[in-house]
Amino acid sequence: MKRISMALAVGSMVLLGGATACASTGGGATAAGAGVKPVAQTAGGQPEIVEVPAAVKVPGAARHIGTYQGRGVQIYGCTNGAWTLVQPAAIISDGGKPIALHSKGPVWTSTVDGSTVAATAVPGAAVQHPDAVPELLLKADTTSGKGLFANVTFVQRLNTKGGLAPKGACAAGDQTATPYTADYAFWAAN
Template sequence: MIRTSLLIPVSACLLLAACAGTMHRSDMMSAPMPVADAIKVPDGHKLAMQTVGVGELRYECRAKANTTDQFEWAFVGPTATLNDRSGKAVGKYYGPPATWESMDGSKVTATQVAVAPGGDGNIPHQLVKANPAVGSGMMSGVTYIQRVATKGGVAPAAACSAANRGAAQTVRYQADYLFWKASA
């Protein structure tokens, strides 16, 4: 026999568990996650847009700088779709130069300010300072962009040597891009 005094608390726990199981990622990510001090946006800025970049990073086998007999996979550029938290495409990220473009046609390029470790097998987290936007729209007024929550994207594990100099490879990756604007 079930005691009714236990039924209400148990029912409440089950209801909360069911709701938590159906929570969307956008609900959980409504506020930016804590980031390393190195890539924090300076005071006086507010979060304007959050996207998830999904795509590929291109690498090319090249001689290391100032050498002729040592080789490495050099980063060439990205090709990614920027999605909102519901998975709808809202823009794209490509380069060189690194360019974030909204579906409304506005776009920004940026200069790297700092990086922080992204974890084993993941490209680093990053802070970039945006150049003035081209066009009016979502990218207009963007001052900083953070790359966080990276998955994958590191240089290929394949050998890079004189034998395959000039070879190109793409690597899948995903990252959250947080767009910041100056506070009014």
């Protein structure tokens, strides 16, 4: 099963053309994460300001580390005749340069300095969309290493596109990968 998941993830990344550009907004202190508006890149290459929904705002004072573009797949497996999420597999980029991998956990691992952050979705902190995976607020469980993700306390998944499970029934053992993009904003305590 692990080999199939990795093959799907790698194959999908190749088909999607790997990582593409998006955004980084530098690290300034902000109360409750309210002042930062992630920048996404539109199809025409022009920046688009994305408002952060209230349900996924970072609580309290926090320092914005950066917002980066994620492009990859959500891998689903068939369990009891229904599609269930197995794991994400995405490349996180800053201005077109790959800087991290996003995988099961969820975990983000810097390809620049090896630092990692694992996080869990905050209950009730989600914005559902009919055509995309939800926007989320995640609280860091653990971090490791020194570098980009060493001090992360919260992660926001914003501006989501695609990534939903297929509709309809499936056969036991089936797996599929659905392309998605999202902006990931990383925060540290002040």
